[in-house]
Amino acid sequence: MLTSLIRKDNEQAPGHGALQASAMVRSIHAQIRQDIVTLQLRPGVRLSENELALRFGTSRAPVREALIRLVEEGLIEVLPQRGSFVSRISLAAMQRARFVREALEVAIARRAAERGLSPEAHDRATLTLAEQEHVQTDPEGFTLADDAFHRILAEDIGIAQIWPVLEREKSQFDRIRFLSLPVVTPVASLIAQHHDILAAILERDPNATERAMRVHLSEVLNSAERLATEHPDLILNDA
Amino acid sequence: MLTSLIRKDNEQAPGHGALQASAMVRSIHAQIRQDIVTLQLRPGVRLSENELALRFGTSRAPVREALIRLVEEGLIEVLPQRGSFVSRISLAAMQRARFVREALEVAIARRAAERGLSPEAHDRATLTLAEQEHVQTDPEGFTLADDAFHRILAEDIGIAQIWPVLEREKSQFDRIRFLSLPVVTPVASLIAQHHDILAAILERDPNATERAMRVHLSEVLNSAERLATEHPDLILNDA
DNA sequence: GGAATGCTACTTGTCGACTAGTCGACAAGA
DNA sequence: TCTTGTCGACTAGTCGACAAGTAGCATTCC
Numbered sequence: 001m002l003t004s005l006i007r008k009d010n011e012q013a014p015g016h017g018a019l020q021a022s023a024m025v026r027s028i029h030a031q032i033r034q035d036i037v038t039l040q041l042r043p044g045v046r047l048s049e050n051e052l053a054l055r056f057g058t059s060r061a062p063v064r065e066a067l068i069r070l071v072e073e074g075l076i077e078v079l080p081q082r083g084s085f086v087s088r089i090s091l092a093a094m095q096r097a098r099f100v101r102e103a104l105e106v107a108i109a110r111r112a113a114e115r116g117l118s119p120e121a122h123d124r125a126t127l128t129l130a131e132q133e134h135v136q137t138d139p140e141g142f143t144l145a146d147d148a149f150h151r152i153l154a155e156d157i158g159i160a161q162i163w164p165v166l167e168r169e170k171s172q173f174d175r176i177r178f179l180s181l182p183v184v185t186p187v188a189s190l191i192a193q194h195h196d197i198l199a200a201i202l203e204r205d206p207n208a209t210e211r212a213m214r215v216h217l218s219e220v221l222n223s224a225e226r227l228a229t230e231h232p233d234l235i236l237n238d239a
Numbered sequence: 240m241l242t243s244l245i246r247k248d249n250e251q252a253p254g255h256g257a258l259q260a261s262a263m264v265r266s267i268h269a270q271i272r273q274d275i276v277t278l279q280l281r282p283g284v285r286l287s288e289n290e291l292a293l294r295f296g297t298s299r300a301p302v303r304e305a306l307i308r309l310v311e312e313g314l315i316e317v318l319p320q321r322g323s324f325v326s327r328i329s330l331a332a333m334q335r336a337r338f339v340r341e342a343l344e345v346a347i348a349r350r351a352a353e354r355g356l357s358p359e360a361h362d363r364a365t366l367t368l369a370e371q372e373h374v375q376t377d378p379e380g381f382t383l384a385d386d387a388f389h390r391i392l393a394e395d396i397g398i399a400q401i402w403p404v405l406e407r408e409k410s411q412f413d414r415i416r417f418l419s420l421p422v423v424t425p426v427a428s429l430i431a432q433h434h435d436i437l438a439a440i441l442e443r444d445p446n447a448t449e450r451a452m453r454v455h456l457s458e459v460l461n462s463a464e465r466l467a468t469e470h471p472d473l474i475l476n477d478a
Numbered sequence: 479g480g481a482a483t484g485c486t487a488c489t490t491g492t493c494g495a496c497t498a499g500t501c502g503a504c505a506a507g508a
Numbered sequence: 509t510c511t512t513g514t515c516g517a518c519t520a521g522t523c524g525a526c527a528a529g530t531a532g533c534a535t536t537c538c
Contacts, residue, residue: 065303072311078260092400095399096400159338160335161331161335162338162339165335
Protein backbone atom coordinates (compact mmCIF):
# COMPACT_ATOMS: atom_id res chain seq x y z
CA MET A 1 0.00 0.00 0.00
CA LEU A 2 1.85 3.00 1.30
CA THR A 3 4.98 1.07 1.89
CA SER A 4 6.51 2.55 -1.21
CA LEU A 5 6.46 5.87 0.59
CA ILE A 6 8.57 4.73 3.46
CA ARG A 7 12.05 6.09 3.18
CA LYS A 8 14.53 3.35 2.59
CA ASP A 9 16.62 4.28 5.61
CA ASN A 10 13.57 4.29 7.91
CA GLU A 11 14.80 7.17 9.96
CA GLN A 12 13.56 7.18 13.51
CA ALA A 13 11.99 10.12 15.23
CA PRO A 14 14.09 11.75 17.93
CA GLY A 15 13.23 10.67 21.41
CA HIS A 16 10.14 12.45 22.60
CA GLY A 17 11.16 15.95 21.67
CA ALA A 18 8.95 18.99 21.42
CA LEU A 19 6.18 18.35 18.96
CA GLN A 20 3.87 21.36 19.02
CA ALA A 21 2.23 23.15 16.17
CA SER A 22 3.64 26.49 15.21
CA ALA A 23 3.16 29.42 17.58
CA MET A 24 0.92 31.21 15.10
CA VAL A 25 -1.49 28.32 14.71
CA ARG A 26 -1.59 27.74 18.44
CA SER A 27 -2.32 31.39 19.09
CA ILE A 28 -5.11 31.57 16.53
CA HIS A 29 -6.63 28.35 17.79
CA ALA A 30 -6.51 29.50 21.40
CA GLN A 31 -8.07 32.88 20.71
CA ILE A 32 -10.96 31.56 18.64
CA ARG A 33 -11.54 28.77 21.12
CA GLN A 34 -11.61 31.22 24.00
CA ASP A 35 -14.14 33.39 22.20
CA ILE A 36 -16.34 30.37 21.52
CA VAL A 37 -16.42 28.94 25.02
CA THR A 38 -17.04 32.38 26.53
CA LEU A 39 -19.89 32.85 24.07
CA GLN A 40 -18.38 35.99 22.63
CA LEU A 41 -18.82 33.99 19.45
CA ARG A 42 -22.31 32.59 19.74
CA PRO A 43 -23.46 29.28 18.26
CA GLY A 44 -24.56 29.59 14.65
CA VAL A 45 -22.41 32.61 13.85
CA ARG A 46 -20.48 32.37 10.63
CA LEU A 47 -16.72 32.79 10.58
CA SER A 48 -14.83 33.67 7.41
CA GLU A 49 -11.35 32.32 6.85
CA ASN A 50 -10.51 35.49 4.95
CA GLU A 51 -11.65 37.79 7.71
CA LEU A 52 -9.87 35.73 10.35
CA ALA A 53 -6.69 35.80 8.28
CA LEU A 54 -7.01 39.56 8.02
CA ARG A 55 -7.65 39.81 11.76
CA PHE A 56 -4.58 37.78 12.68
CA GLY A 57 -2.36 39.24 10.00
CA THR A 58 -1.59 35.94 8.30
CA SER A 59 -2.70 34.09 5.21
CA ARG A 60 -5.55 31.61 5.27
CA ALA A 61 -3.28 28.59 5.75
CA PRO A 62 -2.67 28.95 9.50
CA VAL A 63 -6.30 29.95 10.02
CA ARG A 64 -7.50 26.84 8.22
CA GLU A 65 -5.25 24.71 10.39
CA ALA A 66 -6.67 26.24 13.54
CA LEU A 67 -10.21 25.75 12.26
CA ILE A 68 -9.55 22.09 11.49
CA ARG A 69 -8.50 21.58 15.08
CA LEU A 70 -11.64 23.33 16.29
CA VAL A 71 -13.74 21.10 14.03
CA GLU A 72 -12.03 18.12 15.63
CA GLU A 73 -13.05 19.49 19.05
CA GLY A 74 -16.65 19.87 17.92
CA LEU A 75 -16.69 23.64 18.33
CA ILE A 76 -16.84 24.50 14.62
CA GLU A 77 -18.73 23.03 11.68
CA VAL A 78 -17.51 23.55 8.15
CA LEU A 79 -19.94 23.36 5.26
CA PRO A 80 -18.00 23.16 2.02
CA GLN A 81 -18.38 26.19 -0.20
CA ARG A 82 -20.82 27.73 2.27
CA GLY A 83 -19.01 28.72 5.40
CA SER A 84 -17.58 27.84 8.79
CA PHE A 85 -20.03 28.12 11.65
CA VAL A 86 -19.72 28.06 15.40
CA SER A 87 -21.52 24.82 16.20
CA ARG A 88 -24.71 24.90 18.16
CA ILE A 89 -24.51 23.40 21.61
CA SER A 90 -25.68 19.89 21.01
CA LEU A 91 -28.05 18.32 23.53
CA ALA A 92 -26.73 14.92 22.53
CA ALA A 93 -23.16 16.09 23.09
CA MET A 94 -24.13 17.41 26.51
CA GLN A 95 -25.69 14.11 27.50
CA ARG A 96 -22.61 12.31 26.30
CA ALA A 97 -20.36 14.71 28.19
CA ARG A 98 -22.45 14.14 31.31
CA PHE A 99 -22.17 10.39 30.98
CA VAL A 100 -18.45 10.43 30.28
CA ARG A 101 -17.71 12.86 33.06
CA GLU A 102 -19.68 10.87 35.62
CA ALA A 103 -18.09 7.56 34.62
CA LEU A 104 -14.56 8.93 34.59
CA GLU A 105 -14.70 11.20 37.61
CA VAL A 106 -16.25 8.51 39.77
CA ALA A 107 -13.56 6.09 38.65
CA ILE A 108 -10.89 8.70 39.36
CA ALA A 109 -12.24 9.48 42.82
CA ARG A 110 -12.58 5.82 43.72
CA ARG A 111 -9.03 5.17 42.63
CA ALA A 112 -7.83 8.12 44.68
CA ALA A 113 -9.64 6.71 47.72
CA GLU A 114 -8.23 3.24 47.13
CA ARG A 115 -4.63 4.25 46.53
CA GLY A 116 -4.51 7.37 48.63
CA LEU A 117 -3.69 10.90 47.66
CA SER A 118 -0.11 12.16 47.45
CA PRO A 119 0.81 14.76 50.10
CA GLU A 120 1.32 17.32 47.33
CA ALA A 121 -2.14 16.71 45.89
CA HIS A 122 -3.61 16.85 49.39
CA ASP A 123 -1.99 20.24 49.95
CA ARG A 124 -3.03 21.59 46.59
CA ALA A 125 -6.60 20.37 47.02
CA THR A 126 -6.82 21.98 50.43
CA LEU A 127 -5.45 25.24 49.09
CA THR A 128 -7.91 25.14 46.21
CA LEU A 129 -10.82 24.64 48.57
CA ALA A 130 -9.68 27.67 50.56
CA GLU A 131 -9.44 29.58 47.33
CA GLN A 132 -12.98 28.56 46.46
CA GLU A 133 -14.24 30.01 49.74
CA HIS A 134 -12.33 33.17 49.01
CA VAL A 135 -13.71 33.76 45.52
CA GLN A 136 -17.20 32.42 46.01
CA THR A 137 -18.73 35.75 45.04
CA ASP A 138 -16.70 35.84 41.83
CA PRO A 139 -18.32 33.30 39.50
CA GLU A 140 -15.51 33.21 36.97
CA GLY A 141 -12.86 32.77 39.64
CA PHE A 142 -14.92 30.08 41.30
CA THR A 143 -15.31 28.22 38.04
CA LEU A 144 -11.53 28.14 37.68
CA ALA A 145 -11.04 26.92 41.23
CA ASP A 146 -13.80 24.36 40.74
CA ASP A 147 -12.05 22.95 37.70
CA ALA A 148 -8.74 23.02 39.55
CA PHE A 149 -10.09 20.79 42.33
CA HIS A 150 -11.29 18.12 39.92
CA ARG A 151 -8.14 18.42 37.91
CA ILE A 152 -5.91 17.87 40.94
CA LEU A 153 -7.63 14.57 41.63
CA ALA A 154 -7.38 13.50 38.01
CA GLU A 155 -3.71 14.29 37.77
CA ASP A 156 -2.74 12.55 41.00
CA ILE A 157 -3.96 9.03 40.33
CA GLY A 158 -1.04 8.01 38.16
CA ILE A 159 -2.86 8.03 34.83
CA ALA A 160 -1.17 10.56 32.59
CA GLN A 161 -3.23 12.79 30.36
CA ILE A 162 -6.58 11.72 31.75
CA TRP A 163 -7.67 15.31 32.36
CA PRO A 164 -7.50 16.26 28.67
CA VAL A 165 -10.04 13.54 27.94
CA LEU A 166 -12.43 15.13 30.41
CA GLU A 167 -11.62 18.61 29.24
CA ARG A 168 -12.43 17.66 25.70
CA GLU A 169 -15.91 16.53 26.66
CA LYS A 170 -16.34 19.39 29.07
CA SER A 171 -15.81 22.10 26.46
CA GLN A 172 -19.27 21.47 25.06
CA PHE A 173 -21.18 22.28 28.19
CA ASP A 174 -18.66 24.74 29.49
CA ARG A 175 -20.39 27.10 27.11
CA ILE A 176 -23.59 26.45 29.01
CA ARG A 177 -21.86 26.85 32.32
CA PHE A 178 -20.60 30.20 31.17
CA LEU A 179 -24.20 31.33 30.97
CA SER A 180 -24.58 30.70 34.66
CA LEU A 181 -21.80 33.05 35.69
CA PRO A 182 -24.06 36.10 35.95
CA VAL A 183 -26.83 34.25 37.77
CA VAL A 184 -26.81 32.75 41.22
CA THR A 185 -25.24 29.35 41.65
CA PRO A 186 -25.30 27.32 44.85
CA VAL A 187 -21.62 27.95 45.39
CA ALA A 188 -21.63 27.23 49.12
CA SER A 189 -23.19 23.83 48.61
CA LEU A 190 -20.71 22.98 45.86
CA ILE A 191 -17.82 23.84 48.15
CA ALA A 192 -19.31 21.71 50.90
CA GLN A 193 -19.55 18.82 48.45
CA HIS A 194 -15.91 19.27 47.52
CA HIS A 195 -15.02 19.02 51.20
CA ASP A 196 -17.10 15.84 51.48
CA ILE A 197 -15.31 14.29 48.52
CA LEU A 198 -11.86 15.15 49.82
CA ALA A 199 -12.73 13.91 53.31
CA ALA A 200 -13.96 10.58 51.95
CA ILE A 201 -10.80 10.16 49.92
CA LEU A 202 -8.61 10.92 52.93
CA GLU A 203 -10.54 8.35 54.93
CA ARG A 204 -9.74 5.87 52.15
CA ASP A 205 -13.40 4.99 51.79
CA PRO A 206 -14.07 4.30 48.07
CA ASN A 207 -17.80 3.77 48.44
CA ALA A 208 -18.34 6.98 50.39
CA THR A 209 -16.15 8.80 47.87
CA GLU A 210 -18.21 7.51 44.99
CA ARG A 211 -21.45 8.55 46.67
CA ALA A 212 -20.10 12.04 47.40
CA MET A 213 -18.87 12.47 43.84
CA ARG A 214 -22.17 11.33 42.36
CA VAL A 215 -24.11 13.76 44.53
CA HIS A 216 -21.78 16.54 43.47
CA LEU A 217 -21.87 15.81 39.75
CA SER A 218 -25.61 15.38 39.86
CA GLU A 219 -25.96 18.92 41.13
CA VAL A 220 -23.44 20.37 38.68
CA LEU A 221 -24.84 18.61 35.66
CA ASN A 222 -28.51 19.14 36.49
CA SER A 223 -27.99 22.86 36.81
CA ALA A 224 -26.24 22.82 33.44
CA GLU A 225 -29.18 21.05 31.84
CA ARG A 226 -31.62 23.46 33.45
CA LEU A 227 -29.67 26.34 31.96
CA ALA A 228 -29.74 24.62 28.60
CA THR A 229 -33.51 24.57 28.55
CA GLU A 230 -33.55 28.28 29.31
CA HIS A 231 -31.54 29.11 26.20
CA PRO A 232 -33.13 27.13 23.40
CA ASP A 233 -31.65 29.47 20.80
CA LEU A 234 -28.17 28.15 21.55
CA ILE A 235 -29.17 24.52 21.70
CA LEU A 236 -29.48 22.00 18.92
CA ASN A 237 -32.10 19.52 20.07
CA ASP A 238 -30.69 16.34 18.54
CA ALA A 239 -31.15 13.94 21.39
CA MET B 240 -12.12 40.76 20.67
CA LEU B 241 -13.18 38.89 17.60
CA THR B 242 -16.61 40.42 17.59
CA SER B 243 -15.58 42.70 14.79
CA LEU B 244 -15.31 39.61 12.64
CA ILE B 245 -18.88 38.58 13.11
CA ARG B 246 -20.90 39.30 10.05
CA LYS B 247 -23.52 41.94 10.71
CA ASP B 248 -26.34 39.75 9.53
CA ASN B 249 -25.27 36.88 11.80
CA GLU B 250 -26.35 34.20 9.41
CA GLN B 251 -27.34 30.94 10.98
CA ALA B 252 -26.00 27.59 9.98
CA PRO B 253 -28.46 25.28 8.26
CA GLY B 254 -30.05 22.70 10.46
CA HIS B 255 -27.64 19.87 11.06
CA GLY B 256 -26.76 19.14 7.47
CA ALA B 257 -23.82 17.19 6.18
CA LEU B 258 -20.65 18.64 7.60
CA GLN B 259 -17.81 16.43 6.54
CA ALA B 260 -14.46 17.29 5.14
CA SER B 261 -13.91 16.89 1.45
CA ALA B 262 -13.86 13.41 -0.04
CA MET B 263 -10.18 13.73 -0.90
CA VAL B 264 -9.13 14.60 2.64
CA ARG B 265 -11.30 11.86 4.10
CA SER B 266 -9.84 9.31 1.72
CA ILE B 267 -6.25 10.28 2.46
CA HIS B 268 -6.90 10.32 6.20
CA ALA B 269 -8.59 6.92 6.12
CA GLN B 270 -5.85 5.26 4.09
CA ILE B 271 -2.98 6.54 6.21
CA ARG B 272 -4.86 5.75 9.39
CA GLN B 273 -5.55 2.24 8.21
CA ASP B 274 -1.89 1.70 7.41
CA ILE B 275 -0.89 2.96 10.84
CA VAL B 276 -3.26 0.85 12.92
CA THR B 277 -2.42 -2.26 10.91
CA LEU B 278 1.26 -1.55 11.47
CA GLN B 279 2.00 -1.42 7.76
CA LEU B 280 3.38 1.94 8.77
CA ARG B 281 5.40 1.19 11.86
CA PRO B 282 5.96 3.59 14.77
CA GLY B 283 8.88 5.92 14.16
CA VAL B 284 8.71 5.82 10.39
CA ARG B 285 8.92 9.16 8.70
CA LEU B 286 6.25 10.33 6.30
CA SER B 287 6.89 13.10 3.80
CA GLU B 288 4.09 15.45 2.83
CA ASN B 289 5.60 15.71 -0.62
CA GLU B 290 5.76 11.98 -1.15
CA LEU B 291 2.25 11.51 0.19
CA ALA B 292 0.99 14.23 -2.14
CA LEU B 293 2.67 12.47 -5.03
CA ARG B 294 1.21 9.15 -3.94
CA PHE B 295 -2.35 10.48 -3.77
CA GLY B 296 -2.06 12.69 -6.83
CA THR B 297 -2.85 15.93 -5.03
CA SER B 298 -0.97 18.91 -3.73
CA ARG B 299 0.31 19.09 -0.17
CA ALA B 300 -2.74 20.95 1.11
CA PRO B 301 -5.15 18.00 1.44
CA VAL B 302 -2.32 15.83 2.74
CA ARG B 303 -1.52 18.38 5.43
CA GLU B 304 -5.16 18.50 6.45
CA ALA B 305 -5.28 14.73 6.81
CA LEU B 306 -2.05 14.76 8.82
CA ILE B 307 -3.39 17.41 11.17
CA ARG B 308 -6.35 15.17 11.93
CA LEU B 309 -4.01 12.24 12.56
CA VAL B 310 -1.94 14.41 14.90
CA GLU B 311 -5.14 15.20 16.77
CA GLU B 312 -5.76 11.46 17.09
CA GLY B 313 -2.29 10.91 18.45
CA LEU B 314 -1.19 8.69 15.57
CA ILE B 315 1.26 11.17 14.02
CA GLU B 316 3.80 13.56 15.48
CA VAL B 317 4.99 16.54 13.52
CA LEU B 318 8.38 18.06 14.24
CA PRO B 319 8.64 21.42 12.50
CA GLN B 320 11.20 21.54 9.73
CA ARG B 321 12.18 17.97 10.46
CA GLY B 322 9.41 15.64 9.49
CA SER B 323 6.15 13.88 10.27
CA PHE B 324 6.56 10.62 12.12
CA VAL B 325 4.23 7.77 12.96
CA SER B 326 4.03 8.11 16.72
CA ARG B 327 5.43 5.41 18.91
CA ILE B 328 2.86 3.47 20.88
CA SER B 329 2.86 5.31 24.16
CA LEU B 330 2.77 3.28 27.36
CA ALA B 331 1.13 6.24 29.09
CA ALA B 332 -1.49 6.45 26.36
CA MET B 333 -2.16 2.73 26.71
CA GLN B 334 -2.65 3.02 30.46
CA ARG B 335 -4.96 5.94 29.91
CA ALA B 336 -6.89 4.02 27.27
CA ARG B 337 -7.20 1.12 29.65
CA PHE B 338 -8.53 3.34 32.42
CA VAL B 339 -10.98 5.16 30.17
CA ARG B 340 -12.21 1.99 28.56
CA GLU B 341 -12.78 0.25 31.87
CA ALA B 342 -14.59 3.23 33.38
CA LEU B 343 -16.80 3.80 30.37
CA GLU B 344 -17.56 0.22 29.40
CA VAL B 345 -18.46 -0.70 32.95
CA ALA B 346 -20.76 2.32 33.13
CA ILE B 347 -22.28 1.38 29.78
CA ALA B 348 -22.85 -2.24 30.78
CA ARG B 349 -24.35 -1.25 34.14
CA ARG B 350 -26.70 1.15 32.44
CA ALA B 351 -27.72 -1.52 29.97
CA ALA B 352 -28.48 -3.86 32.86
CA GLU B 353 -30.44 -1.19 34.70
CA ARG B 354 -32.53 0.00 31.77
CA GLY B 355 -32.68 -3.16 29.76
CA LEU B 356 -31.57 -3.84 26.23
CA SER B 357 -33.75 -3.06 23.25
CA PRO B 358 -34.97 -6.14 21.36
CA GLU B 359 -32.99 -5.02 18.32
CA ALA B 360 -29.79 -4.77 20.33
CA HIS B 361 -30.50 -8.14 21.92
CA ASP B 362 -30.88 -9.70 18.48
CA ARG B 363 -27.81 -8.05 17.10
CA ALA B 364 -25.72 -9.01 20.12
CA THR B 365 -26.86 -12.62 19.84
CA LEU B 366 -26.05 -12.67 16.14
CA THR B 367 -22.65 -11.18 16.81
CA LEU B 368 -21.86 -13.84 19.41
CA ALA B 369 -22.80 -16.52 16.89
CA GLU B 370 -20.57 -14.79 14.38
CA GLN B 371 -17.72 -14.84 16.91
CA GLU B 372 -18.05 -18.61 17.27
CA HIS B 373 -18.03 -18.92 13.53
CA VAL B 374 -14.87 -16.90 12.90
CA GLN B 375 -12.92 -17.85 16.00
CA THR B 376 -10.09 -19.24 13.91
CA ASP B 377 -9.86 -16.02 11.89
CA PRO B 378 -8.21 -13.48 14.20
CA GLU B 379 -9.02 -10.44 12.09
CA GLY B 380 -12.65 -11.42 11.70
CA PHE B 381 -12.88 -12.13 15.40
CA THR B 382 -11.47 -8.74 16.24
CA LEU B 383 -14.19 -7.11 14.16
CA ALA B 384 -16.90 -9.17 15.80
CA ASP B 385 -15.42 -8.45 19.22
CA ASP B 386 -15.59 -4.73 18.60
CA ALA B 387 -19.11 -5.11 17.24
CA PHE B 388 -20.35 -6.68 20.46
CA HIS B 389 -19.05 -3.86 22.63
CA ARG B 390 -20.28 -1.32 20.14
CA ILE B 391 -23.80 -2.69 20.16
CA LEU B 392 -23.99 -2.21 23.92
CA ALA B 393 -22.58 1.30 23.69
CA GLU B 394 -25.00 2.37 21.00
CA ASP B 395 -28.09 0.99 22.69
CA ILE B 396 -28.00 2.84 25.99
CA GLY B 397 -29.40 6.09 24.67
CA ILE B 398 -26.17 8.08 24.78
CA ALA B 399 -25.37 9.20 21.26
CA GLN B 400 -21.80 9.16 20.01
CA ILE B 401 -20.37 7.42 23.06
CA TRP B 402 -18.65 4.79 20.95
CA PRO B 403 -16.42 7.32 19.14
CA VAL B 404 -15.04 8.37 22.51
CA LEU B 405 -14.00 4.80 23.18
CA GLU B 406 -12.79 4.27 19.65
CA ARG B 407 -10.56 7.30 19.94
CA GLU B 408 -8.80 5.87 22.98
CA LYS B 409 -8.82 2.40 21.57
CA SER B 410 -6.88 3.32 18.43
CA GLN B 411 -3.68 3.53 20.45
CA PHE B 412 -3.66 -0.01 21.67
CA ASP B 413 -5.45 -1.38 18.65
CA ARG B 414 -2.03 -1.26 17.12
CA ILE B 415 -0.84 -3.55 19.87
CA ARG B 416 -3.82 -5.79 19.46
CA PHE B 417 -2.98 -6.10 15.79
CA LEU B 418 0.27 -7.73 16.81
CA SER B 419 -1.66 -10.51 18.47
CA LEU B 420 -3.52 -11.56 15.33
CA PRO B 421 -0.90 -14.04 14.20
CA VAL B 422 -0.43 -15.55 17.65
CA VAL B 423 -2.85 -17.55 19.70
CA THR B 424 -5.45 -15.65 21.66
CA PRO B 425 -7.85 -17.21 24.15
CA VAL B 426 -10.75 -16.67 21.79
CA ALA B 427 -13.03 -19.27 23.33
CA SER B 428 -12.72 -17.72 26.76
CA LEU B 429 -13.40 -14.24 25.39
CA ILE B 430 -16.57 -15.50 23.73
CA ALA B 431 -17.66 -17.16 26.95
CA GLN B 432 -17.13 -13.85 28.76
CA HIS B 433 -19.25 -12.09 26.18
CA HIS B 434 -22.02 -14.59 26.86
CA ASP B 435 -21.68 -13.95 30.59
CA ILE B 436 -21.98 -10.20 30.10
CA LEU B 437 -25.02 -10.49 27.87
CA ALA B 438 -26.69 -12.95 30.22
CA ALA B 439 -26.14 -10.64 33.21
CA ILE B 440 -27.61 -7.73 31.29
CA LEU B 441 -30.65 -9.74 30.28
CA GLU B 442 -31.16 -10.76 33.90
CA ARG B 443 -31.11 -7.05 34.72
CA ASP B 444 -28.42 -7.55 37.33
CA PRO B 445 -26.11 -4.49 37.28
CA ASN B 446 -23.64 -5.82 39.82
CA ALA B 447 -23.21 -9.15 38.05
CA THR B 448 -22.88 -7.28 34.77
CA GLU B 449 -20.16 -5.06 36.17
CA ARG B 450 -18.26 -8.04 37.53
CA ALA B 451 -18.49 -9.87 34.21
CA MET B 452 -17.35 -6.82 32.27
CA ARG B 453 -14.40 -6.21 34.59
CA VAL B 454 -13.26 -9.81 34.26
CA HIS B 455 -13.49 -9.54 30.50
CA LEU B 456 -11.66 -6.24 30.17
CA SER B 457 -9.01 -7.40 32.57
CA GLU B 458 -8.22 -10.30 30.27
CA VAL B 459 -8.31 -8.19 27.13
CA LEU B 460 -6.19 -5.39 28.52
CA ASN B 461 -3.67 -7.57 30.29
CA SER B 462 -2.95 -9.49 27.12
CA ALA B 463 -2.48 -6.18 25.34
CA GLU B 464 0.04 -5.07 27.94
CA ARG B 465 1.84 -8.38 27.78
CA LEU B 466 2.17 -7.95 24.03
CA ALA B 467 3.47 -4.46 24.57
CA THR B 468 6.36 -5.72 26.65
CA GLU B 469 7.22 -8.17 23.90
CA HIS B 470 7.68 -5.41 21.34
CA PRO B 471 9.76 -2.77 23.08
CA ASP B 472 10.87 -1.33 19.73
CA LEU B 473 7.36 -0.09 19.06
CA ILE B 474 6.77 1.26 22.56
CA LEU B 475 7.65 4.62 24.00
CA ASN B 476 8.16 4.05 27.71
CA ASP B 477 6.84 7.33 29.06
CA ALA B 478 4.79 6.11 31.98
C1' DG C 479 -47.46 40.42 -11.27
C1' DG C 480 -44.67 36.29 -11.16
C1' DA C 481 -41.25 32.98 -12.43
C1' DA C 482 -37.01 31.81 -14.49
C1' DT C 483 -32.33 33.38 -15.48
C1' DG C 484 -27.96 35.03 -15.06
C1' DC C 485 -24.74 38.20 -12.61
C1' DT C 486 -22.09 39.13 -8.58
C1' DA C 487 -20.05 38.54 -4.46
C1' DC C 488 -19.09 35.66 -1.44
C1' DT C 489 -17.55 30.83 0.57
C1' DT C 490 -14.16 26.79 1.19
C1' DG C 491 -10.94 23.67 -1.53
C1' DT C 492 -6.72 23.21 -3.99
C1' DC C 493 -2.47 24.42 -6.03
C1' DG C 494 2.46 25.69 -6.85
C1' DA C 495 6.04 28.66 -5.22
C1' DC C 496 8.72 30.53 -1.68
C1' DT C 497 10.69 30.80 3.23
C1' DA C 498 13.17 29.35 7.19
C1' DG C 499 15.11 25.63 9.50
C1' DT C 500 17.33 20.84 9.86
C1' DC C 501 20.35 17.16 8.72
C1' DG C 502 24.02 14.62 6.49
C1' DA C 503 27.90 14.48 3.39
C1' DC C 504 32.09 16.16 2.44
C1' DA C 505 36.10 18.92 2.14
C1' DA C 506 39.64 21.96 4.35
C1' DG C 507 42.61 22.63 7.99
C1' DA C 508 45.06 21.67 12.49
C1' DT D 509 42.43 11.64 13.29
C1' DC D 510 39.54 15.03 14.68
C1' DT D 511 37.26 19.39 14.31
C1' DT D 512 34.98 22.86 11.71
C1' DG D 513 32.68 25.11 7.93
C1' DT D 514 30.09 24.79 3.78
C1' DC D 515 27.06 23.09 0.71
C1' DG D 516 23.02 20.70 -0.97
C1' DA D 517 18.94 18.23 -0.33
C1' DC D 518 15.57 17.66 2.33
C1' DT D 519 11.63 19.26 5.85
C1' DA D 520 7.24 21.75 7.44
C1' DG D 521 5.23 26.53 7.45
C1' DT D 522 3.36 30.16 4.87
C1' DC D 523 1.65 32.71 1.08
C1' DG D 524 -1.12 34.54 -2.85
C1' DA D 525 -3.81 33.00 -6.72
C1' DC D 526 -7.17 30.34 -8.79
C1' DA D 527 -10.97 26.72 -9.07
C1' DA D 528 -15.44 25.07 -7.68
C1' DG D 529 -19.60 25.78 -5.56
C1' DT D 530 -23.36 28.59 -3.19
C1' DA D 531 -26.69 32.25 -2.06
C1' DG D 532 -28.90 36.43 -2.98
C1' DC D 533 -30.31 39.95 -5.96
C1' DA D 534 -31.29 42.33 -10.10
C1' DT D 535 -32.78 41.65 -14.57
C1' DT D 536 -35.39 39.61 -18.06
C1' DC D 537 -39.01 37.17 -20.05
C1' DC D 538 -43.75 35.41 -20.09
